[in-house]
Amino acid sequence: xxxxxxxxxxxxxxxxxxxxxxxxxxxxxxxxxxxxxxxxxxxxxxxxxxxxxxxxxxxxxxxxxxxxxxxxxxxxxxxxxxxxxxxxxxxxxxxxxxxxxxxxxxxxxxxxxxxxxxxxxxxxxxxxxxxxxxxxxxxxx
Numbered sequence: 001x002x003x004x005x006x007x008x009x010x011x012x013x014x015x016x017x018x019x020x021x022x023x024x025x026x027x028x029x030x031x032x033x034x035x036x037x038x039x040x041x042x043x044x045x046x047x048x049x050x051x052x053x054x055x056x057x058x059x060x061x062x063x064x065x066x067x068x069x070x071x072x073x074x075x076x077x078x079x080x081x082x083x084x085x086x087x088x089x090x091x092x093x094x095x096x097x098x099x100x101x102x103x104x105x106x107x108x109x110x111x112x113x114x115x116x117x118x119x120x121x122x123x124x125x126x127x128x129x130x131x132x133x134x135x136x137x138x139x140x141x
Contacts, residue, residue, distance in 0.1 A: 013040065013051050014058045034081075039093055041073040041138050045108035046099040053098075062137050073109045074136035076118075076127070086111050110134045 009018035017023055025033045043049045043059040051057040061071045077086050112130055116122045
């Protein structure tokens, strides 16, 4: 009996991340995890490109592999960050990266803080509602 192999998953970043997936980026404090993930999400919402300048790691936006809808990121920050710090980092990446001089499409990158702990049912309700409101295709917690 012949059993066909499953098709390979859609790549989000060539040779690094696939869709759909959940990924954990970890490392010591101040290692650049948030910067790298924010650069990845920014590349995705801006239409793709080489991840962190590496030609071997290409960001493939959702519209390229599915239905043409734009990529949208929901960046949820907690007690270790502030809205102004997240916005400042985003501005630095926008001003210095491959998309310098361009603004992300309206609603493509949403920054939000939960109104209650995500450990509680009310926190999960808030998160689900925020994902629905923004149409997020990428969620960073």
